[in-house]
Amino acid sequence: MDILGSTRQAFALLLSGDAELWTIIWISLRVSLVALAAATPPAVVLGYALAQKRFPGRRILVVLIQGLLSFPTVVVGLILYILLTRQGPLGSWHLLFTQGAMIMGQAVIAFPVLTAFALAAVQGADPRAHETAVSLGASPLRATLTTLLEVRFAVVAGIFNGFGRVISEVGCAMMVGGNIAGVTRNIPTAIALETSKGDFAQGIALGVVLMLFALGISIALGLLQGRGGLK
Amino acid sequence: MSALLSFRHLRKSFGERELLDAGPFAIGEGEAYVITGDNGSGKTTLLRILAGLEEGEIAGFEFHGLPLDHGSLPDAVRHDIVYVHQHPYLFHTTIMHNIGYGLAARGIHGTERRRLAEEAIAWAGVDHLRAIYPPKLSGGEKQRVALARAKVLRPRLFLLDEPTANLDGEARGQAIALIRQLVQDQSSLLIACHDRELIELPGMRRFHLEGGKLTQV
Amino acid sequence: MHHYISCLRSVCRIATALGLALLAQSLPAAELKLAATHTLVDSGLLNTLIPAFEARSGIKVRLAIGGTGQVIRLAANGDVDAVLSHVKAEEEKLVTSGAGLKRYAVAYNDFFIAGPPQDPARIRGIKDAVEVVRRIHDAKARFISRGDESGTHVKERELWRAAGLEPKWAGYLSAGAGMGSVLMMAGEMQAYTLCDRATFAAFRARTGLEMLAAGDPRLYNEYGVVAVNPARFPGINADTAAQFVSWLTSVEVQGLITSFRIGGQQVFFIPAKAR
Numbered sequence: 081m082d083i084l085g086s087t088r089q090a091f092a093l094l095l096s097g098d099a100e101l102w103t104i105i106w107i108s109l110r111v112s113l114v115a116l117a118a119a120t121p122p123a124v125v126l127g128y129a130l131a132q133k134r135f136p137g138r139r140i141l142v143v144l145i146q147g148l149l150s151f152p153t154v155v156v157g158l159i160l161y162i163l164l165t166r167q168g169p170l171g172s173w174h175l176l177f178t179q180g181a182m183i184m185g186q187a188v189i190a191f192p193v194l195t196a197f198a199l200a201a202v203q204g205a206d207p208r209a210h211e212t213a214v215s216l217g218a219s220p221l222r223a224t225l226t227t228l229l230e231v232r233f234a235v236v237a238g239i240f241n242g243f244g245r246v247i248s249e250v251g252c253a254m255m256v257g258g259n260i261a262g263v264t265r266n267i268p269t270a271i272a273l274e275t276s277k278g279d280f281a282q283g284i285a286l287g288v289v290l291m292l293f294a295l296g297i298s299i300a301l302g303l304l305q306g307r308g309g310l311k
Numbered sequence: 312m313s314a315l316l317s318f319r320h321l322r323k324s325f326g327e328r329e330l331l332d333a334g335p336f337a338i339g340e341g342e343a344y345v346i347t348g349d350n351g352s353g354k355t356t357l358l359r360i361l362a363g364l365e366e367g368e369i370a371g372f373e374f375h376g377l378p379l380d381h382g383s384l385p386d387a388v389r390h391d392i393v394y395v396h397q398h399p400y401l402f403h404t405t406i407m408h409n410i411g412y413g414l415a416a417r418g419i420h421g422t423e424r425r426r427l428a429e430e431a432i433a434w435a436g437v438d439h440l441r442a443i444y445p446p447k448l449s450g451g452e453k454q455r456v457a458l459a460r461a462k463v464l465r466p467r468l469f470l471l472d473e474p475t476a477n478l479d480g481e482a483r484g485q486a487i488a489l490i491r492q493l494v495q496d497q498s499s500l501l502i503a504c505h506d507r508e509l510i511e512l513p514g515m516r517r518f519h520l521e522g523g524k525l526t527q528v
Numbered sequence: 529m530h531h532y533i534s535c536l537r538s539v540c541r542i543a544t545a546l547g548l549a550l551l552a553q554s555l556p557a558a559e560l561k562l563a564a565t566h567t568l569v570d571s572g573l574l575n576t577l578i579p580a581f582e583a584r585s586g587i588k589v590r591l592a593i594g595g596t597g598q599v600i601r602l603a604a605n606g607d608v609d610a611v612l613s614h615v616k617a618e619e620e621k622l623v624t625s626g627a628g629l630k631r632y633a634v635a636y637n638d639f640f641i642a643g644p645p646q647d648p649a650r651i652r653g654i655k656d657a658v659e660v661v662r663r664i665h666d667a668k669a670r671f672i673s674r675g676d677e678s679g680t681h682v683k684e685r686e687l688w689r690a691a692g693l694e695p696k697w698a699g700y701l702s703a704g705a706g707m708g709s710v711l712m713m714a715g716e717m718q719a720y721t722l723c724d725r726a727t728f729a730a731f732r733a734r735t736g737l738e739m740l741a742a743g744d745p746r747l748y749n750e751y752g753v754v755a756v757n758p759a760r761f762p763g764i765n766a767d768t769a770a771q772f773v774s775w776l777t778s779v780e781v782q783g784l785i786t787s788f789r790i791g792g793q794q795v796f797f798i799p800a801k802a803r
Contacts, residue, residue, distance in 0.1 A: 166716055176716050177701075208400035211364050215394040216413035217464065226412075230403055234562065258713055261675060261702040273704045277677060278601050 082126075089281035090288065100261075101282065105289055108266035111179055112247045120239060122301030123191050128224060132207075142199070146208035148192035153185075160185050164256065177258035182266070185252040190242035197238020201231040233304045240304075244297045246276025248290055315340040315468060315499050316361070319371030323356060331357060331367070331524045332523040340375075340467070343493070343500040345510050347528075348520035354503035355397065357520065361501070362394035375467060379453025390417060391467040397476060399457030401445035406456055408435060409445060413464040427463050435459035435489060459488050462498075469493065471502040475509065487512075558585075560768040563592045563599035564612040565679060566706035568751065571726030573788055573796060574612075579777055580784065587768045595706070597677030603627060603754060606761030607767040611755050614679040614724075619752045627761075628754035634778050635785050635796040636750040637774070639683055640742035642711070643669075643720035647740055651720075657744035658691045664770055668697045670719035673701030674712050684722045688748070711735050724749055729790035750799060753777075777802065 091100050091198035128134075145170040163169055164176040164184075175181045209230045228235065250268035254290055257264030259273060267286045323330050330353045338344055348354050355404070360367035372379045374388055401409050411428045412502055414420075419427070432438050435455040440448060448456065454474060462502035474490060475483045487508050493500055494514050502509060510517060517528040568574050569591075578589050592602060596613045603611035604627045612634065613619060622628035641660050642649060649667035651660045664671055673695070674681040688695050701719070703710050707727040714721040715735030730741065755773050758766035774782055782798045789795070 177713055206400055208396055208398075209402070211394075212396070212400045212402075213412070213416075214389070215362060215364070216460065217390045217393075217416040218412075219416070222416055226402065258709075259704050259706065263701065265704070271677070276421075277598055 083280065086280035087284055088175075090283075090285035093281060094195065094286045094288065097143050098285075101285055103262055104267055104286065106266055106290055107179070107262075107264070108247060108268075111182045111253075111266060112186055112241060112243060115246060116190055116239060116242055117188040118183065119242070120194055123194030123238075124198045124228065124235060126204050127195045128228065130195070130199050131202035145192050145195050145199070149196055151189075151192070151250050152251075153189055154251035154255070156188050157255035158184055160188070160252065160256050168228030176256060177260060177264060179257070179264055181256040182253050186246040186249065186257050189249060189252065190302045193242040193245055197241060198235055205231045208226050237301055237304050238296050240300050244294065247293055247296045256285065279298045313340075314338065314373070314374060315503075318369050320369070321360065322368040323353070323360060323365075324419070329523060331360075331520075333357070333525040334370075334415070336439065336518075338499065338501060340499055341497040342516060343498070343502070343512075344516045344518055345502045345504055346506050346518045346520055346525070347510065348503075352404070352520045353523065354421045354520055355472050357396065357525075358472050358501065358503050362392060362470050363389070364394065368400055368516060391470075392463055392470060393456050393461040393466040394470040395461055395472060395474065397473040399446065399453050401453055401456060403444070403446055406432070406443070406445060409456060410460045410463055413460065417464070431459040431463035434462065434492075436485065443451070449482065450468050451478045451485060454478065454482070454486050455489060458486070458493075462493065468499045468501065471500065471504075471505050475481070475504065475506045556716045557766055558587045558765070559590060560587050560610065560765055561590045561592070561610040562610050562612065562772070563594065563602045564715070565596050565599055565614060566593060566708070567614060567678075567680065567724045567727050568612055569593050570706060570708035571724070571730050571790065571795060573726065573785070577776075577781070577784065580781075581772060585768075585771055587771065589772075593706075595674065595676040595678030596682065603756050606756055606764060608756065609765045610753060610755045610772055612747055612751060614751045615682055616750055616752055619754050622754050623722050626759075627757055627758050628737040631752050631754050632752045633771060633799045633802040634753050634776055635782075636748065636799050637725045637748050637796055638727075638742060639680065639722055639724050639747040641720055642714065642735075642737045643740045644722050645736070645738050646718070647738075649720065650737060652739045654741045655743045657687055657741070657746050660741045660744075661687045662691050662693065664720050665691070665693050665695065665697070668699055670699040670717055671695070672714045672717070672719045672721045673700065673702045674707065674710055674722075676706075680707060680722060680724065682714055683747070683749070684725040687722070690746070692734065711737065726790065726795040729793055729795050732791065736756075750794075 130138060130145075160181065161176065163170045164181055165171055166171065166176075175184070176219040191219055200208075205227050210223055210227045218226060248268050254269050255273065257266070257269065257306055259265050259269040265273070267290055271286050272281045274280070314337040318334055320334035321336070322332050344356050346357065359365040360369070367524070375391070379388065381387060402412065407428055410431050411424050414422070414424045414427060432441065435458060437452065437455055437459065440452055443454070445456070471490070475486050478486055487506075490500070490502070490509060491512055494512055504510070507513065518525050519528050564574055574591070576648060578591065581587070582589055592599065592608060594602070596615045596618060600618045600622065602608045603622055604625070606627070611622070616631070619628070619631045620783060624629055641657070643649070644653065649664045651663050653662070654660050654710055673684055686690040699719070703713055705713070707723055708731055710721055710733045711723060711727065713719070715737050753773055753776055755766070755769040756764050756799050758764055782802070785796045786798060
């Protein structure tokens with residue numbers, strides 16, 4: 081087991097634009113970004129509603145969302161698998177072992193994170209923002225959008241957080257995606273496979289990419305915190 | 312002169328404590344009033360209730376001849392009354408966007424909106440500040456931008472909450488100058504304050520709030 | 529005073545007894561680190577054999593499962609004491625390279641091509657395996673490959689090579705997983721796959737697939753065992769490995785292997801030369 085050699089190989093793979101490697105990275109990005117795009121609007125709407133409206137069951141919903149923040153992703157994968165399998169209720173969609181299933185899984189996993197951050201963001205909004213908007217003649221919809229824009233940094237922080245959670249998730253992705261080369265093999269499932277085969281070069285290369293993503297997210301969050309401004 | 316805004320009775324309590332028990336009340340179009348009273352007398356609460364930002368028990372509320380159910384201000388009225396906070400909130404965008412906000416809400420866009428906003432910026436004398444990120448403005452600068460943001464909408468009624476309470480020196484003078492302009496333009500104003508200079512502006516009438524009751528002075 | 533001394537003596541006695549008990553617990557029982565391929569596990573055979581071996585010998589077996597490529601590598605690195613796989617060439621390479629002692633044949637069965645009952649590529653009943661894969665390729669039918677350097681994967685690649693074809697079309701999916709998982713996937717997607725008789729029988733009910741094409745001598749599948757060489761890797765459990773190998777190739781255990789049934793069918797056979 082030559083770790084140094086594998087590491088050198090890993091960087092060679094990354095820099096040479098190895099097609100297989102970059103397909104894996106592309107699949108990871110595509111699946112996670114689509115999942116976030118799908119999950120963010122409803123999550124923001126729900127977060128806003130939980131923050132601003134009083135309705136029966138509101139408190140239970142808030143507790144539920146916060147509980148789901150660390151819901152085991154393999155259980156998400158299990159439930160989704162049972163739903164999507166051919167004999168299951170959604171079997172006719174033929175989504176199992178496709179990117180579509182992975183996107184569904186990641187959207188479900190990211191949703192509580194996005195909602196919780198949106199909720200916190202709106203709760204932290206200056207109440208005068210909404211009042212000013214209304215007073216200047218904004219319709220309820222416009223006033224809501226204005227409030228959300230005012231807390232946009234905190235909401236975007238939620239999106240980055242959600243991205244971090246799904247880009248490196250392996251349990252659900254493996255189960256509903258099937259780790260099929262060129263189709264549903266993303267960064268974490270590829271790392272799992274390569275490691276189990278003892279081929280560390282590709283695993284290390286992909287691990288480096290994931291770490292760079294994590295670093296990027298960290299930096300972005302730090303910048304956002306500065307801009308978002310602690311009053 | 313026909314009443315712009317009137318109500319027969321207004322009551323507001325916080326738990327056991329009754330804060331407001333006022334009425335009948337009426338102000339006319341084109342008239343400017345200050346509402347004076349000690350701190351905690353309820354001036355701000357009164358204005359906020361009239362602005363629709365707080366609940367209150369009102370009987371016989373009429374605005375410009377229209378009787379209103381005070382739960383929800385209809386669009387027409389929302390567009391006609393502008394309330395300015397004591398510490399005005401400027402959106403985290405640009406001064407231009409702030410001033411143009413109400414215009415956009417009324418469906419005024421493009422060159423027309425820009426023209427009106429530029430007029431307001433000139434009126435408030437904040438042209439030299441336009442590149443500054445609004446949260447970074449001083450209290451006095453924010454107040455002037457907020458007044459411009461309200462004036463550009465040509466509302467039927469301005470509700471100003473303690474516009475000069477946190478300002479002194481030059482900033483206060485500039486804010487007072489703008490308000491004097493509004494009075495001279497025959498805008499309808501209801502201003503909660505205890506600023507001597509505002510109270511004594513030519514053309515300014517006065518109500519006094521004490522013990523929950525409003526009396527014209 | 530007397531009372532104190534007798535108390536002290538009782539405490540000492542209890543402490544010593546506890547200490548000895550703990551010490552006895554921590555002494556290692558004899559152990560065997562065994563690596564085996566997916567197919568032997570997925571079929572359920574090892575689930576029968578290993579407890580039998582542990583009961584007979586008192587040796588605790590620690591099992592590592594993987595594709596052939598992985599388990600051979602474990603043996604080559606001395607990470608296990610013995611290895612069970614089904615690629616004879618790799619097992620013999622272990623011996624010639626000095627990492628293994630000697631290769632023994634343990635059992636055999638066959639591979640075949642399983643697929644959806646509708647059989648879109650029309651391969652049902654065809655004996656020639658090369659013809660089968662050619663039809664699947666030409667029909668661009670869905671085919672799931674192990675993709676994990678396992679014995680099954682190696683065999684599959686041989687077939688493509690023999691057919692002179694490159695398996696690269698939208699329906700050819702490389703899963704990188706064990707035989708059981710691949711069968712489940714093939715069932716889900718109504719695809720063809722190359723599999724061994726035993727695992728197929730074990731998963732048949734769950735997948736809804738059918739055995740469509742078998743009988744080609746190229747599809748012969750022999751399982752072998754190799755004990756790791758203690759001269760190369762001094763730390764390994766050489767005697768438990770030796771015990772395992774001789775037990776596995778004994779007549780008694782050969783009987784166990786041939787009487788192993790899945791769905792009433794015999795799925796493992798003993799090669800003539802090993803009997």
